[in-house]
Amino acid sequence: xxxxxxxxxxxxxxxxxxxxxxxxxxxxxxxxxxxxxxxxxxxxxxxxxxxxxxxxxxxxxxxxxxxxxxxxxxxxxxxxxxxxxxxxxxxxxxxxxxxxxxxxxxxxxxxxxxxxxxxxxxxxxxxxxxxxxxxxxxxxxxxxxxxxxxxxxxxxxxxxxxxxxxxxxxxxxxxxxxxxxxxxxxxxxxxxxxxxxxxxxxxxxxxxxxxxxxxxxxxxxxxxxxxxxxxxxxxxxxxxxxxxxxxxxxxxxxxxxxxxxxxxxxxxxxxxxxxxxxxxxxxxxxxxxxxxxxxxxxxxxxxxxxxxxxxxxxxxxxxxxxxxxxxxxxxxxxxxxxxxxxxxxxxxxxxxxxxxxxxxxxxxxxxxxxxxxxx
Amino acid sequence: xxxxxxxxxxxxxxxxxxxxxxxxxxxxxxxxxxxxxxxxxxxxxxxxxxxxxxxxxxxxxxxxxxxxxxxxxxxxxxxxxxxxxxxxxxxxxxxxxxxxxxxxxxxxxxxxxxxxxxxxxxxxxxxxxxxxxxxxxxxxxxxxxxxxxxxxxxxxxxxxxxxxxxxxxxxxxxxxxxxxxxxxxxxxxxxxxxxxxxxxxxxxxxxxxxxxxxxxxxxxxxxxxxxxxxxxxxxxxxxxxxxxxxxxxxxxxxxxxxxxxxxxxxxxxxxxxxxxxxxxxxxxxxxxxxxxxxxxxxxxxxxxxxxxxxxxxxxxxxxxxxxxxxxxxxxxxxxxxxxxxxxxxxxxxxxxxxxxxxxxxxxxxxxxxxxxxxx
DNA sequence: TGCACTTTGGCAACAGCGTTGCGAAAGTAG
DNA sequence: CTACTTTCGCAACGCTGTTGCCAAAGTGCA
Numbered sequence: 005x006x007x008x009x010x011x012x013x014x015x016x017x018x019x020x021x022x023x024x025x026x027x028x029x030x031x032x033x034x035x036x037x038x039x040x041x042x043x044x045x046x047x048x049x050x051x052x053x054x055x056x057x058x059x060x061x062x063x064x065x066x067x068x069x070x071x072x073x074x075x076x077x078x079x080x081x082x083x084x085x086x087x088x089x090x091x092x093x094x095x096x097x098x099x100x101x102x103x104x105x106x107x108x109x110x111x112x113x114x115x116x117x118x119x120x121x122x123x124x125x126x127x128x129x130x131x132x133x134x135x136x137x138x139x140x141x142x143x144x145x146x147x148x149x150x151x152x153x154x155x156x157x158x159x160x161x162x163x164x165x166x167x168x169x170x171x172x173x174x175x176x177x178x179x180x181x182x183x184x185x186x187x188x189x190x191x192x193x194x195x196x197x198x199x200x201x202x203x204x205x206x207x208x209x210x211x212x213x214x215x216x217x218x219x220x221x222x223x224x225x226x227x228x229x230x231x232x233x234x235x236x237x238x239x240x241x242x243x244x245x246x247x248x249x250x251x252x253x254x255x256x257x258x259x260x261x262x263x264x265x266x267x268x269x270x271x272x273x274x275x276x277x278x279x280x281x282x283x284x285x286x287x288x289x290x291x292x293x294x295x296x297x298x299x300x301x302x303x304x305x306x307x308x309x310x311x312x313x314x315x316x317x318x319x320x321x322x323x324x325x326x327x328x329x330x331x332x333x334x335x336x337x338x339x340x341x342x343x344x345x346x347x348x349x350x351x352x353x354x355x356x357x358x359x360x361x362x363x364x365x366x367x368x369x370x371x372x373x374x375x376x377x378x379x
Numbered sequence: 380x381x382x383x384x385x386x387x388x389x390x391x392x393x394x395x396x397x398x399x400x401x402x403x404x405x406x407x408x409x410x411x412x413x414x415x416x417x418x419x420x421x422x423x424x425x426x427x428x429x430x431x432x433x434x435x436x437x438x439x440x441x442x443x444x445x446x447x448x449x450x451x452x453x454x455x456x457x458x459x460x461x462x463x464x465x466x467x468x469x470x471x472x473x474x475x476x477x478x479x480x481x482x483x484x485x486x487x488x489x490x491x492x493x494x495x496x497x498x499x500x501x502x503x504x505x506x507x508x509x510x511x512x513x514x515x516x517x518x519x520x521x522x523x524x525x526x527x528x529x530x531x532x533x534x535x536x537x538x539x540x541x542x543x544x545x546x547x548x549x550x551x552x553x554x555x556x557x558x559x560x561x562x563x564x565x566x567x568x569x570x571x572x573x574x575x576x577x578x579x580x581x582x583x584x585x586x587x588x589x590x591x592x593x594x595x596x597x598x599x600x601x602x603x604x605x606x607x608x609x610x611x612x613x614x615x616x617x618x619x620x621x622x623x624x625x626x627x628x629x630x631x632x633x634x635x636x637x638x639x640x641x642x643x644x645x646x647x648x649x650x651x652x653x654x655x656x657x658x659x660x661x662x663x664x665x666x667x668x669x670x671x672x673x674x675x676x677x678x679x680x681x682x683x684x685x686x687x688x689x690x691x692x693x694x695x696x697x698x699x700x701x702x703x704x705x706x707x708x709x710x711x712x713x714x715x716x717x718x719x720x721x722x723x724x725x726x727x728x729x730x731x732x733x734x735x736x737x738x739x740x741x742x743x744x745x746x747x748x749x750x751x752x753x754x
Numbered sequence: 755t756g757c758a759c760t761t762t763g764g765c766a767a768c769a770g771c772g773t774t775g776c777g778a779a780a781g782t783a784g
Numbered sequence: 785c786t787a788c789t790t791t792c793g794c795a796a797c798g799c800t801g802t803t804g805c806c807a808a809a810g811t812g813c814a
Contacts, residue, residue: 015425016396017396017771017773018798019799024391056800058763059801078810079811080760080761081810248684249601250686251684256684257682261674261677262637262638263638264637264674273716275639307632307682309624309628342634342646342647393770394771418791418792430773430792431773432792453780455781455783456780458791460792760811760812761808764808765805766803769801770800770801772797780791782790783786784787
């Protein structure tokens with residue numbers, strides 16, 4: 005399986021060149037999905053010569069990652085042959101560990117969910133119990149997949165991605181003080197799971213996983229995924245890649261202060277977005293909560309100049325239109341006042357729904373194959 | 380002169396591989412400065428083999444970009460030969476266009492300022508007058524440089540970088556509504572200057588230029604440069620590169636809302652950082668202004684997880700310690716409350732001083748040579 | 755039906771990249 | 785002076801994408 009030359013401190017050699025171009029072609033094949041894409045189109049999109057694309061796709065076909073799938077209509081000459089990704093050539097499991105629920109999905113190379121499990125879980129029950137639950141559920145997903153013939157070989161399982169509420173250290177796979185569950189502080193979740201599962205494991209914040217899932221799912225450029233459930237967080241995608249920051253702690257959207265000397269927040273600060281938002285929700289004031297969210301989103305949009313704001317999470321799902329409209333109203337008003345030439349940043353509902361985080365967690369393993377090192 | 384393969388949509392070929400590695404080596408040579416760096420050290424730092432480094436440095440020496448400069452002490456065998464960048468092999472001019480002053484600097488490859496001019500200018504006097512002033516001052520810089528023997532050939536002038544208050548379109552080099560001077564809206568400054576000067580011109584916001592200058596000057600990782608003068612803005616460097624966002628408008632720090640329903644700002648919003656900050660300054664309340672700045676910086680640090688906050692600009696220069704201490708106090712307090720394992724994000728004064736923006740503007744032309752495409 | 759034309763896409767030869775094997779150069783240590 | 789270590793370039797090499805060329809597979813017109 006192809007991986008980018010991650011270890012090198014920057015120097016590039018021929019193998020890394022090859023990996024890069026192969027990943028590029030694979031990414032285009034994935035994006036094309038079931039429609040497929042022709043060799044010549046691949047050449048145009050990558051900037052490579054047709055002959056180079058022929059060589060690369062020949063390798064991919066020999067390794068079972070790509071296949072020919074029909075032809076296009078002729079435009080006066082030999083018709084183009086359509087190439088397609090072979091989705092079953094690789095799988096990954098994405099696990100969404102929420103405060104009260106575990107959701108695991110089996111995902112193939114092109115992002116299709118081919119298996120899913122949901123069980124209640126208590127994050128407060130301690131590390132051993134939770135690790136055990138993850139091992140059990142991923143095991144069942146693999147068993148089901150093998151039985152149905154989808155996971156024909158164990159080797160096609162690339163690894164397991166785990167997404168859960170932060171803060172945590174993505175690089176080392178170690179949890180910090182998961183809000184509300186101090187006993188998790190310092191637990192090396194990635195290594196503990198990798199030892200038990202025997203496959204690579206990647207750990208990330210739920211918001212980052214969801215944002216990665218959206219980026220892989222076709223959302224281009226820079227955007228923010230705002231997640232409102234028991235807490236408030238954000239996943240940032242800047243220029244197509246998830247921005248995690250120096251200590252992989254970026255996205256602390258909930259504790260942005262937007263009211264100097266405002267009401268106190270459990271985090272110790274005053275006037276945090278999360279505190280104001282949750283307070284409004286407690287009063288049943290959804291539009292008020294949306295407006296507060298909008299102020300935060302508008303700040304973020306101005307600071308980072310993003311293309312889009314995507315909303316998700318359980319609370320948003322309860323009244324999607326109220327939140328989308330409320331947040332958009334704040335952004336529109338600000339754009340009008342500032343006379344933005346292209347209008348306001350659009351606000352939409354994250355399309356993946358309740359499965360978004362688990363799906364994105366699986367992409368933590370799949371994305372590197374397509375040339376997105378850390379997503 | 381080496382340039383990265385910018386036009387390609389992602390596909391890499393052998394020339395682009397070569398450019399990449401050459402730029403990498405040049406960047407290390409530049410970073411090493413007058414001390415120089417040995418071939419073996421270059422090999423270790425890049426991950427390339429010693430032989431590859433020998434070939435690359437041989438090319439660089441043949442083209443006059445690098446030279447041998449002494450040897451290190453032996454460690455039991457043949458002593459390492461030290462290589463050094465030839466600073467005079469290339470120059471760039473950086474122009475800082477402020478509301479009332481034009482500052483232009485001539486900078487060589489390793490960032491040393493070898494010529495400087497300062498003249499009063501009125502941005503409100505219209506485009507023609509300002510363009511004329513830039514043409515005149517850059518011309519004099521070149522004339523002085525040629526006379527002193529530094530600019531031995533005209534070909535060593537790579538181009539002119541112009542930095543001025545935003546907002547503007549960096550990609551196209553077109554100004555938007557420069558705050559306070561609506562007549563500039565839509566003026567194609569880059570093309571107008573390039574036609575008159577006959578060399579490449581790059582236009583950017585003053586804050587971005589300063590941030591780029593700091594990044595090139597050795598500031599690693601992710602940081603924010605906060606500029607407080609007649610207005611308030613920020614330049615973001617994320618993972619070593621300047622973040623400009625989708626429409627190159629990122630860094631709108633001044634109009635971050637931190638007080639819902641706060642005092643009105645000329646921009647039309649309420650409770651903007653800039654409004655609060657300038658109001659405090661009007662009352663002579665520097666610590667108050669610093670505190671407001673600190674709240675904004677803390678929000679940004681939490682959102683983006685940056686390594687450092689750097690302060691600059693005329694107002695900061697008037698009482699540097701008050702601002703550094705005031706901003707740091709807010710960040711420290713928040714870090715303590717949240718129990719950040721590594722402590723608070725450090726706050727320091729931007730080292731480049733009043734010349735920072737002009738120096739950074741020159742780096743807009745130099746950075747691509749060292750593998751930083753847009754800085 | 756047959757011929758001319760267009761377009762696709764693979765084979766073979768090629769240029770250029772970093773890599774490997776090896777030896778000359780230039781020091782230190784005894 | 786000898787033995788050893790370390791640096792560093794020459795030559796041969798393997799592999800990359802590129803170029804030149806030609807067979808295959810269509811369309812369109814006579």
